Amino acid sequence: MAKGILLVESRPSSSERETEFNEWYESVHMPEVLALDGFVSARRFRPVRAGEPYVTVYEIDADDVTVAAKGVFAAAQSGAFRMSDSMQFDPPPAMRILELAAEQ
Known part of the structure; x- marks a missing residue:
């Protein structure tokens, strides 16, 4: 069984909608994910710098x-996720798939 992460960087569509986002x-x-x-x-992390x-x-x-990880892309494209326009889509969220290389 492989272990890894999907790392997603996202932003609210505006500062006024940050709470909603x-x-x-x-x-x-x-x-849903x-x-x-x-x-x-x-785990979700908030920025410490504006x-x-x-x-x-x-x-x-x-x-x-x-x-x-491709399941996330498929669900988003098929409409299976309830997306919100409180999230910025232009530019879209940045996503990276990483596989565990070492563990101590």
């Missing part, structure tokens, strides 16, 4: 980390 992200979006096969936990993105780290345990 955070409520949606934590109450709706994170649970965690319902996908292979996703076992999530203008920087929020960062969410989703932990993945799956036979293939990239296949599990």
Whole structure:
């Protein structure tokens, strides 16, 4: 079983909608992602400097980390996620898939 993470950098669509963005992200979006096969936990970090993105780290345990992460893209494209316009989409959230290389 491979271990990895999906790292997502996202921002609210405006400073006026930041509270709405955070409520949606934590109450709706994170649970939707965690319902996908292979996703076992999530942690979300807020920026300490103005203008920087929020960062969410989703932990993945799956036979293939990239296949599990592709489930997020498929769900977003198919409309399975309840997306919110309180999240900035231009530019879109930055996402990286990383596989565990070493653990101590």
